[in-house]
Amino acid sequence: MVVLSQPAALNHFSLIKSCKPTSLFSGIPVVDLSDPDAKSQIIKACKEYGLFKVVNHGVPLEFMTTLEAQALKFFNLPESEKDRAGPADPFGYGSKRIGPNGDVGWIEYILLNANPEIISHKSHSIFKNNPEIFRSAVEDYISAVKKMTCEVLEMVADALGIDQRNALSKLLRDEKSDSCFRLNYYPPCPELQALSGRNLIGFGEHTDPQIISVLRSNNTASLQISLKDGTWVSVPPDQTSFFINVGDCLQVMTNGRFKSVKHRVLADTVSSRISMIYFGGPPLNEKITPLASVMAEGEESLYKEFTWSEYKKSAYKSRLADYRLGLFEKSFGQ
Ligand SMILES: C=C1C[C@]23C[C@@]1(O)CC[C@H]2[C@@]12CC[C@H](O)[C@@](C)(C(=O)O1)[C@H]2[C@@H]3C(=O)O
Ligand SMILES: O=C(O)CCC(=O)C(=O)O
Numbered sequence: 001m002v003v004l005s006q007p008a009a010l011n012h013f014s015l016i017k018s019c020k021p022t023s024l025f026s027g028i029p030v031v032d033l034s035d036p037d038a039k040s041q042i043i044k045a046c047k048e049y050g051l052f053k054v055v056n057h058g059v060p061l062e063f064m065t066t067l068e069a070q071a072l073k074f075f076n077l078p079e080s081e082k083d084r085a086g087p088a089d090p091f092g093y094g095s096k097r098i099g100p101n102g103d104v105g106w107i108e109y110i111l112l113n114a115n116p117e118i119i120s121h122k123s124h125s126i127f128k129n130n131p132e133i134f135r136s137a138v139e140d141y142i143s144a145v146k147k148m149t150c151e152v153l154e155m156v157a158d159a160l161g162i163d164q165r166n167a168l169s170k171l172l173r174d175e176k177s178d179s180c181f182r183l184n185y186y187p188p189c190p191e192l193q194a195l196s197g198r199n200l201i202g203f204g205e206h207t208d209p210q211i212i213s214v215l216r217s218n219n220t221a222s223l224q225i226s227l228k229d230g231t232w233v234s235v236p237p238d239q240t241s242f243f244i245n246v247g248d249c250l251q252v253m254t255n256g257r258f259k260s261v262k263h264r265v266l267a268d269t270v271s272s273r274i275s276m277i278y279f280g281g282p283p284l285n286e287k288i289t290p291l292a293s294v295m296a297e298g299e300e301s302l303y304k305e306f307t308w309s310e311y312k313k314s315a316y317k318s319r320l321a322d323y324r325l326g327l328f329e330k331s332f333g334q
């Protein structure tokens, strides 16, 4: 038997993986939201990649940099202080463990309900021991990103020929919208150098369960997506833009036309990564089913009927890399 020796910091085997070297992918679609043709470019990107970058998005740069600085301040606190805002069950501060079913990553994070009333609540566990400026940076950022996301969803609805332009955006604007927000911090891991050829998993491969996810990160090229042919490629970072990806619900609502993209993050030896992601989700009781106007005549839904609450419950019983939509697919011809 060959025993691989491993630095103590990495004594969790499932953090280490040998991933094929990836190249920086130059094909990520870039959509200028002020371009009159933006909506058709978005549709094309959602079908081909399930991910695109947006520029001219209207979110003030200052909101991104202020939140990044506040988040770094938090992640640089002593562990004992950060732990006062944990554990993540699912909301709160978490370290290494992702979700309730044994997934791990080289990561620290804060997961929050994105509802403005919950964030502004005085006794919020994350903010009660942290400066007020942190809370207001989160509030400003989420509200601007949510507005931009709703505009993008309105362009999507328009381009899909849906009568009601707000058919998708109203799910995020609903006061019962089950959206969440995540601040991820991936510390550098110098010990990784000793493990030549192997990689350290920051956030393992998965798809996002919600409708849409909007990510902003610092300048690290550690986010990867899986292309249609299964090849993993690295997403060239851009700290002034957003990367928007299709979630499982939007895949279902377009009856599989849009792809919920598989993605992951690998940690680095020298650079730390910080990312902030808004996950736009529907109210819990919302039925997730293909939108009538996207369906061709006689086309059947590829999926069984379910509510977001049912899907979410099932997602929280799954492991990160599981193909969660599989349980909800109709099996034809069997
Ligand atoms: C392992 C898990 C973590 C996760 C819930 C799950 O059981 C499966 C989906 C995971 C995910 C991925 C996207 C988002 O980061 C997230 C908040 C979500 O809604 O689904 C996480 C969940 C989590 O970290 O709690
Ligand atoms: O941190 C990142 O860049 C991506 C993390 C992610 O995919 C997630 O939180 O769902």
Ligand SMILES: [Fe+2]
Residues within 6 Å of the ligand: 206, 207, 208, 263
């Ligand atoms: Fe994700």
